[in-house]
Amino acid sequence: MALIRVEHIDKSFASRHGSITIMQDVSFDVKDADFLALVGPSGCGKSTLLRLIQGLDRPSSGRILFRDQPIDGVCKQMAMVFQSFALFPWLTVSQNVAFGLEALGWPPVRIAPQVERYIGVTGLDGFQEAFPRELSGGMRQRVGLARALAVEPAVLLMDEPFSALDALTAESLRDEILQLWQDPALPPEAVILVTHNIEEAIELADRVVVLSRRPGHVLAEIPVELSRPRDRKSSAFYDLTDRVYSLITEGRPAGAPETPLGSAGRTGEGL
Amino acid sequence: MAEPSRAASDGASGPPAPSPESTASGVRPVGRMPSAGRSLAIYAAVPTIAFVLLATTSTSSFSSIAGYLPTAAVDVSYSFLRMLAAYSLSLAFSLAYGYYAATHRGGERVMIPVLDILQSIPILGFFPFAVVILAQATPGSFLGPNFASVFLIFTSMAWNMVFGVYESLKTLPSDLKEAADTFGLRGWLLFRRVLYPACVNRLVYNSVLSWTAGWFFLVEAEIFTTNTSNALTGIGSYLSFAASAANAPKFLAGVVMLVIVIALLDFAVWRPLGRWAERFRYDTSPSGETEVSAPERDAAGRFRRARVYVTQRVRTGVSYVTTPLVQLAAFTVRPGRTPSPRRRSIIYYVSLGSILVIVWLLLIALAVALVGVYTSPIQSSVRAQIDLVPFAVGASTARIVGAYAICLAISLPLAIHVARSSRAGRVGLPIIEVIASFPATALFPVIVFQLIPYISPEGASILMLMTGMLWYLFFNLLSGIRALPPDLTEAARAYGVRGSKFFRRVLLPGIFPALITGSITAFGGGWNTLIVAEYLSSGTGKALSVLGLGQQIDIGYKLGTAGYPLMATALLAMVVTVIAINELIWKPLYRRAATRYRYD
Numbered sequence: 001m002a003l004i005r006v007e008h009i010d011k012s013f014a015s016r017h018g019s020i021t022i023m024q025d026v027s028f029d030v031k032d033a034d035f036l037a038l039v040g041p042s043g044c045g046k047s048t049l050l051r052l053i054q055g056l057d058r059p060s061s062g063r064i065l066f067r068d069q070p071i072d073g074v075c076k077q078m079a080m081v082f083q084s085f086a087l088f089p090w091l092t093v094s095q096n097v098a099f100g101l102e103a104l105g106w107p108p109v110r111i112a113p114q115v116e117r118y119i120g121v122t123g124l125d126g127f128q129e130a131f132p133r134e135l136s137g138g139m140r141q142r143v144g145l146a147r148a149l150a151v152e153p154a155v156l157l158m159d160e161p162f163s164a165l166d167a168l169t170a171e172s173l174r175d176e177i178l179q180l181w182q183d184p185a186l187p188p189e190a191v192i193l194v195t196h197n198i199e200e201a202i203e204l205a206d207r208v209v210v211l212s213r214r215p216g217h218v219l220a221e222i223p224v225e226l227s228r229p230r231d232r233k234s235s236a237f238y239d240l241t242d243r244v245y246s247l248i249t250e251g252r253p254a255g256a257p258e259t260p261l262g263s264a265g266r267t268g269e270g271l
Numbered sequence: 272m273a274e275p276s277r278a279a280s281d282g283a284s285g286p287p288a289p290s291p292e293s294t295a296s297g298v299r300p301v302g303r304m305p306s307a308g309r310s311l312a313i314y315a316a317v318p319t320i321a322f323v324l325l326a327t328t329s330t331s332s333f334s335s336i337a338g339y340l341p342t343a344a345v346d347v348s349y350s351f352l353r354m355l356a357a358y359s360l361s362l363a364f365s366l367a368y369g370y371y372a373a374t375h376r377g378g379e380r381v382m383i384p385v386l387d388i389l390q391s392i393p394i395l396g397f398f399p400f401a402v403v404i405l406a407q408a409t410p411g412s413f414l415g416p417n418f419a420s421v422f423l424i425f426t427s428m429a430w431n432m433v434f435g436v437y438e439s440l441k442t443l444p445s446d447l448k449e450a451a452d453t454f455g456l457r458g459w460l461l462f463r464r465v466l467y468p469a470c471v472n473r474l475v476y477n478s479v480l481s482w483t484a485g486w487f488f489l490v491e492a493e494i495f496t497t498n499t500s501n502a503l504t505g506i507g508s509y510l511s512f513a514a515s516a517a518n519a520p521k522f523l524a525g526v527v528m529l530v531i532v533i534a535l536l537d538f539a540v541w542r543p544l545g546r547w548a549e550r551f552r553y554d555t556s557p558s559g560e561t562e563v564s565a566p567e568r569d570a571a572g573r574f575r576r577a578r579v580y581v582t583q584r585v586r587t588g589v590s591y592v593t594t595p596l597v598q599l600a601a602f603t604v605r606p607g608r609t610p611s612p613r614r615r616s617i618i619y620y621v622s623l624g625s626i627l628v629i630v631w632l633l634l635i636a637l638a639v640a641l642v643g644v645y646t647s648p649i650q651s652s653v654r655a656q657i658d659l660v661p662f663a664v665g666a667s668t669a670r671i672v673g674a675y676a677i678c679l680a681i682s683l684p685l686a687i688h689v690a691r692s693s694r695a696g697r698v699g700l701p702i703i704e705v706i707a708s709f710p711a712t713a714l715f716p717v718i719v720f721q722l723i724p725y726i727s728p729e730g731a732s733i734l735m736l737m738t739g740m741l742w743y744l745f746f747n748l749l750s751g752i753r754a755l756p757p758d759l760t761e762a763a764r765a766y767g768v769r770g771s772k773f774f775r776r777v778l779l780p781g782i783f784p785a786l787i788t789g790s791i792t793a794f795g796g797g798w799n800t801l802i803v804a805e806y807l808s809s810g811t812g813k814a815l816s817v818l819g820l821g822q823q824i825d826i827g828y829k830l831g832t833a834g835y836p837l838m839a840t841a842l843l844a845m846v847v848t849v850i851a852i853n854e855l856i857w858k859p860l861y862r863r864a865a866t867r868y869r870y871d
């Protein structure tokens with residue numbers, strides 16, 4: 001059974017020069033225990049799609065089902081990790097992690113151990129009383145991750161979670177997220193990762209949904225059947241990367257300049 | 272209050288600054304509090320020096336001054352209670368108003384332009400009215416003036432705090448909003464966890480400014496009531512009575528007490544609050560490497576935010592009011608050939624000026640007619656005074672322009688010197704900041720009662736006007752000069768541009784936005800000081816009268832009911848003049864500053 005079903009989504013925004021179509025007829029499924037990556041060039045609506053799935057925004061047409069129920073308003077069984085971390089600077093690390101639990105109306109006696117647990121899981125022990133501005137970028141994103149995991153979501157949404165980090169920090173955080181994902185005691189039944197980094201998608205995901213340039217539509221769904229941990233230098237890994245890369249570049253009109261994605265994908269970190 | 276608060280013009284900082292533009296670039300990019308120890312020393316030094324100097328030159332002795340301290344302390348506490356009441360009102364008002372305006376689009380459309388107008392009106396002019404009306408409305412004779420003064424202080428505090436709340440909520444990063452949304456936060460929890468903390472930093476900063484402005488107005492309001500039958504007990508009236516009785520020890524005791532209270536508030540309340548509020552700043556940058564602690568970066572960020580805010584505000588709120596008027600102006604300019612850009616700008620401003628004159632003459636005529644119709648029998652003497660109102664407007668405007676010119680002549684060289692010389696910046700600036708945080712109105716009685724024989728009423732009123740204008744100009748110019756990118760000045764040096772050429776080609780264009788903001792706020796402060804300056808210069812009985820709007824209001828006030836038409840006409844004329852000058856001269860200039868003279 002599909003956990004999330006995205007059915008024929010169109011999304012357009014009104015602008016001064018008429019309406020702009022961001023994505024057109026996007027459909028895919030997210031299954032139980034699925035680690036799904038959405039890749040595509042910038043402007044193809046990846047992040048918008050994530051927001052539609054969570055219910056922060058509504059599609060112009062089409063529908064999104066979560067456990068066979070249409071998404072209507074913000075779905076509290078999903079939690080988002082933001083590219084910019086989106087931590088509240090006036091709250092300490094613990095308070096930030098407790099943020100979602102408070103919103104769910106948990107009693108304080110239950111919040112405290114839950115917060116402690118996820119602070120431990122994400123390696124933030126000892127930083128409970130620190131403020132976000134006192135932390136490095138990698139540590140801040142751990143807080144973002146802990147805040148999302150603490151509400152024990154069915155689906156973890158990650159919007160370019162490593163893009164604001166330097167290459168080394170991003171790599172170690174990716175490893176840790178994989179370990180958390182493989183730990184059956186930890187919550188999310190599924191993860192949706194939005195990224196423009198093809199290697200990252202293939203390294204982490206079970207399945208990669210490739211979106212085209214604007215207006216975005218699904219070019220392909222590519223299963224990644226390499227065993228974890230995946231070796232970026234293996235030829236199988238390289239072939240997959242190349243396949244996704246050419247899918248995206250061939251989607252562009254002939255003679256157009258290379259997309260930023262192309263260069264990022266080719267020379268990006270880790271290669 | 273070592274902040275150069277009023278001057279920094281964050282929001283209608285001082286006496287309500289004229290327009291929202293002023294709300295911003297003044298957000299002192301210099302943004303640095305002098306160290307506690309140093310400003311404590313200055314706080315102690317300034318009154319001590321004044322104290323010793325005046326005590327030795329006058330016949331009074333220290334003990335006689337000390338003898339007056341207890342009564343002064345009692346009067347200051349009355350004043351403080353008034354401030355506290357007004358501040359509580361402002362706080363509640365700003366949170367409610369700012370929150371609603373920032374979160375309801377429909378509300379925003381109306382509320383922000385309304386606020387814009389409100390803060391550009393010299394509220395002080397309404398004070399006599401408020402006293403009369405509230406005194407009639409309240410049976411107890413002392414309640415009316417008290418309500419009126421609290422209301423007046425409220426108007427000097429509230430607008431800039433409202434803009435603080437409004438701007439904080441509008442600039443709340445969208446990812447934080449989304450993060451709150453993803454967890455479904457709403458209602459009280461949303462307010463407590465997200466919206467209120469988002470406002471705290473600006474609210475504390477603007478509160479400091481509001482209190483400085485509040486003291487200025489409080490003293491002014493209290494002085495104002497000393498000419499009436501029921502004077503308010505407070506530090507302003509205390510100083511006024513002391514000065515009119517030429518009682519130097521009593522006056523000095525009052526000044527010392529006022530300084531003590533302001534310094535105490537600064538050290539016991541605002542400094543700790545300011546440190547605490549730092550944590551509510553939301554400029555955590557995404558990448559971990561850029562730490563926020565570096566003061567320069569912090570200042571630059573503040574300045575940048577302020578600028579963004581300025582341009583946004585100009586585009587939204589103001590345009591509703593300005594557009595019809597400007598279109599009218601543009602319509603008269605447009606005919607025929609398209610003149611060269613330079614020519615057009617001159618013609619544009621000339622025609623704007625003439626339209627301004629016509630508009631305000633028309634409106635005054637309309638006002639006179641209206642008043643004439645609705646309050647049928649106007650005494651002929653009052654009518655004769657009403658006929659003088661246009662001249663009074665002219666005289667007052669000329670006085671403000673004169674005071675402005677002197678202030679500019681003083682503050683520009685001073686600001687350049689303070690910005691350029693590190694020694695002047697280190698030693699001189701904190702002294703200036705402390706002096707600026709002292710409400711100049713407290714010294715008005717001395718100017719009026721002791722200096723008028725030497726400098727004539729005209730001179731006295733201009734001197735008082737200057738105290739209400741100088742700091743706005745100085746601190747805005749200073750921040751402008753400091754924000755001048757060093758590579759520009761270096762490039763000028765490398766090409767050998769110096770002297771007057773440097774001044775015209777680099778410095779003046781570079782500080783143009785700051786100059787305009789400073790001028791707008793200085794004019795706002797000037798109009799507010801004007802009423803009391805002219806009123807005091809002509810109202811003391813000893814002096815020759817000074818023609819002006821303040822004097823007209825004073826005459827009207829003394830005539831009682833028969834004077835209502837005169838007061839109304841004078842007030843209306845003033846409001847119209849102020850708004851017209853803002854909308855037709857300052858705002859176009861400001862937009863020019865924000866587009867052309869901007870480096871980013």
